[in-house]
Amino acid sequence: MIINVFIVFYNFLWVAVYLLTFPYVLFKRRTLPDEWRERCGEYGFDFSGEDKSIWIHGASVGEITAASRLASKIQEKYPKRRIVISAMTHSGKERAIEIMDRLRNFVFLPFDFLPMVRKSLRSINPQVLILIETEIWPSLLFLAKRRGVKIILANARLSEKTFRRYKMVKSFSRLLFRQIDMILPKEEGEKSKFLELGVENSRLREVGSLKLDNSNPVPVSRDSLSLSEESFIVVAGSVRKGEEESIIKAFELLRKDVETAFLIIAPRHLNRVDNVENILMRRCLKFRHRTDRISTEESNILILDTIGELSNVYSIADVAFVGGTLLNYGGHNLLEPAFFSIPILIGPFAGNIKESAKELVKLKGAKIVKNEYEICSALSYLFNHPKKRDEMGRNAKQYTKTRKGTVNKYINILEELKVI
Numbered sequence: 001m002i003i004n005v006f007i008v009f010y011n012f013l014w015v016a017v018y019l020l021t022f023p024y025v026l027f028k029r030r031t032l033p034d035e036w037r038e039r040c041g042e043y044g045f046d047f048s049g050e051d052k053s054i055w056i057h058g059a060s061v062g063e064i065t066a067a068s069r070l071a072s073k074i075q076e077k078y079p080k081r082r083i084v085i086s087a088m089t090h091s092g093k094e095r096a097i098e099i100m101d102r103l104r105n106f107v108f109l110p111f112d113f114l115p116m117v118r119k120s121l122r123s124i125n126p127q128v129l130i131l132i133e134t135e136i137w138p139s140l141l142f143l144a145k146r147r148g149v150k151i152i153l154a155n156a157r158l159s160e161k162t163f164r165r166y167k168m169v170k171s172f173s174r175l176l177f178r179q180i181d182m183i184l185p186k187e188e189g190e191k192s193k194f195l196e197l198g199v200e201n202s203r204l205r206e207v208g209s210l211k212l213d214n215s216n217p218v219p220v221s222r223d224s225l226s227l228s229e230e231s232f233i234v235v236a237g238s239v240r241k242g243e244e245e246s247i248i249k250a251f252e253l254l255r256k257d258v259e260t261a262f263l264i265i266a267p268r269h270l271n272r273v274d275n276v277e278n279i280l281m282r283r284c285l286k287f288r289h290r291t292d293r294i295s296t297e298e299s300n301i302l303i304l305d306t307i308g309e310l311s312n313v314y315s316i317a318d319v320a321f322v323g324g325t326l327l328n329y330g331g332h333n334l335l336e337p338a339f340f341s342i343p344i345l346i347g348p349f350a351g352n353i354k355e356s357a358k359e360l361v362k363l364k365g366a367k368i369v370k371n372e373y374e375i376c377s378a379l380s381y382l383f384n385h386p387k388k389r390d391e392m393g394r395n396a397k398q399y400t401k402t403r404k405g406t407v408n409k410y411i412n413i414l415e416e417l418k419v420i
Helices: 002-020 022-031 033-039 061-077 090-099 114-124 138-146 160-168 170-177 188-196 210-214 244-257 270-282 310-316 335-339 351-362 372-384 386-402 406-416
Strands: 053-058 083-087 105-108 126-132 150-156 182-185 232-239 261-267 301-303 319-322 344-346 366-368
Touching: 002 022, 002 138, 002 170, 022 033, 033 105, 053 061, 061 083, 061 090, 061 126, 061 150, 061 210, 061 406, 083 090, 090 105, 114 138, 126 138, 138 150, 150 210, 150 406, 160 170, 182 188, 182 406, 188 351, 210 406, 232 244, 232 310, 232 335, 244 261, 244 270, 244 372, 261 270, 261 310, 270 301, 310 335, 319 372, 335 386, 344 351, 344 372, 351 366, 351 386, 366 386, 372 386
Parallel strands: 053 083, 053 126, 083 105, 126 150, 150 182, 232 261, 232 319, 261 301, 319 344, 344 366
Antiparallel strands: none
16 A cells, blocks of 8 residues: 555656656657657557567666676577567667667666556566666556566665665665565675665575676777787776876876876766866876777877777776776776786775675785875886786686676576566
8 A cells, every 4th residue: 555655656756757847858759759659668569469578677888788698598598588678778778789689679668657667568568577786666666566577676786875865765665675576686785785675585685796797898909999019008997077087197197107108098978088188188198089090109098988898998908997986986897807807906985896896805806096196006016016917817807707607597596486
């Protein structure tokens, strides 16, 4: 009864948002009619009278990539089962089409408004709904549960901010999570958060991160990026707002002692490229972009202004810094540089990747750095001690080897639940 009241109130809020943003809505409906139809739960297919589907949803590029090996493994093992992949963002849907093109059915997630979700569920006709990481939508959970759909929260995680919000409304959080049949946290630290929010231990299984089984990027050559073999390359990946200047300052300090140092900086979001440019120009530093057709040999900084390439570019690094950790963003994927045996520097804020960061530091495959001076000091040390650098890289690689096999564990759980 309480969940019904909550859902009704929640949907009234959707009506209010619709009315307040009606001019924008009208503009979107006219300029992007195909996308709008999908956002309203209307797809170019109707599986309502056919065998039930497997619906996998990820918000954007990271979540879709994490789900890709699982989706491919299901298709390989159960070729007759239909799989529908949904995403929230354009980049997420494009990534899904790029890496899972054999699956064919790719859509945008509908707005979380009851009539639109109802249409979507009718068309997709899922037997199981697999949500990746933190994609918790009340109306979708509510209606899927009432249709008898098994709901799984895969690679589950809660950022510290999200966790605190759920704790503030713990009674509602408990009702919301009760709609989910199985929650599979990506690490032990995440499991404890769900337990604290009132999720029963019987519905929780910590089986590891899906991203570990998706860490198979393709190495690139230095020549393909017009980089010298003699360069000491630092790749700063997934750098967030407020971290960019610290990374650039650390690189400036490093260049005073290491003339061959070269920085590849990859902003987490491409809309930050202009900000990175402004910082570099203000500091009179020469740089170029990955998308530049002509290489400027004088530059010693490359801005990686492309999507989906960072995991490959880590392969040419001498040392990697993983962003989202110098300030309290929670951190990003440590497995991508570790896959290529690259020593890793991590800031002190790694809440979203706490277990991986802890293990990598413990195994001496990564080092914690707190500011630009510590970053510079660590880089300088690793430049002057190549054997230590190699040792850290081997330790990081070893960590990825011991954590493989997550997708197979997921398949076993899905078979247990009799949904594939």
